[in-house]
Amino acid sequence: MTRVTYIDAAGASRTVEAQIGSTVMETALRNSVPGIEAECGGACACATCHVYVAPEWTAIVGKPSQMEEDMLDFAFEVRPSSRLSCQIKVTPALDGLVVATPAKQG
């Protein structure tokens, strides 16, 4: 069982089960986790599924691709730990992943 925890801007935490191979964005939507809008449906084309990867997970999750880095220009309050959650695929190695959602997506 793979679990992902989402912490919203107010600090509330939600842990849900994630399917291997789905994305962190899809997992949020499927479980009605607020704070992720995903307007474009996962095409890396809108920057409304922006998350901050928790410090202990950044090395494991890895860096954004060039295209994702470009798209992050359209996100707000981007930090070194910023990723677009539609571009993070859930793998067994990500069991226990913690991400935080920003105050505003779009």
Place this chain on the structure above:
Amino acid sequence: MSETISTDVAIIGAGPAGLFAVFELGLLDIKAQLIDILPKIGGQCAELYPEKPIYDIPGFPVVSAQGLVDNLVLQIQPFHPTFHLGEMVESLEVLGTAERPEFRIRTDAGTTLEAKVVIIAAGGGSFQPKKPPIPGIHDYEGRSVFYAVRKIEQFRDRRVVIVGGGDSALDWVLNLYPVARRVTLIHRRDAFRAAPHSVNAMRELVAEGKIDFLLGQVAGLKGEGGQLSALTLRTENGEIADCECDDLLPFFGLTMKLGPIADWGLDLHENLVPVDTQKFETNVPGIFAIGDIVAYPGKLKLILSGFHEGALAAQKAHRYIYPEKKLVFQYTTSSTSLQRKLGVG
């Protein structure tokens, strides 16, 4: 004030659903005009993912989003639709009766359209500029903070700060620097998604000392009575610096907002428009809705669903537009009358 345009059907939204509705209406001798807030045809397909392949359009194992839009435009050519692009519908007024509906539409560009039927094919709503969550920014909007440039002259001799790394940001840096007192570009990183020639032109201006480029993100605004005097910049290593400015232009792309549709007297359910699945008509007779914006039991937000919905809406629209005519169902494969309309008969 421009004169009023009369048409059979006004379609709000020029994405795939709205475009194909033109075809289904055209086969029934119904003329349509389309209005879209984007400056181009194609809705989300053109704006969000033009290069992405789509795999679930019947008959096309794979087609790019822009390719689909281009084909739809070709397919509706025989019906000569009129497009009003870059215009947002601000108001929708009911003029007629439930039996003989008539509507007046006004756009933010001053266009007035009168139509017997309205089809809302607005997808996720209207694309509007993303507004950065900088504390107090609303107090400056329209006076010192702008999300689009309408008149270049407005920025003459002003200290203009432009934020972003895309084409809009870079284009306005290049267009405003000859006019403004000083142009400063702020971006979170020293890499840009904008077209390389714009980036090169910008870098040359920076090297020549004609404009400034600052690395960082805007953290706060300073000013009085809606007029900015400076903004606070947070650099990558967390340092805070002030940057003097009169006007701020943030370019963070577009987001979809329901917008004025909320004010048109339509029933709404979680920002969607409920319709029946026989006619795709809303609670207001004569106003239809199709595509991603509708809600009904079992609704799927697929392009192919939008096509089906447009075909059925056209059937009922025919009853409003030609109340005395009986509609005979025909196939494009065999009907010479349909083929003549398509210019192939």
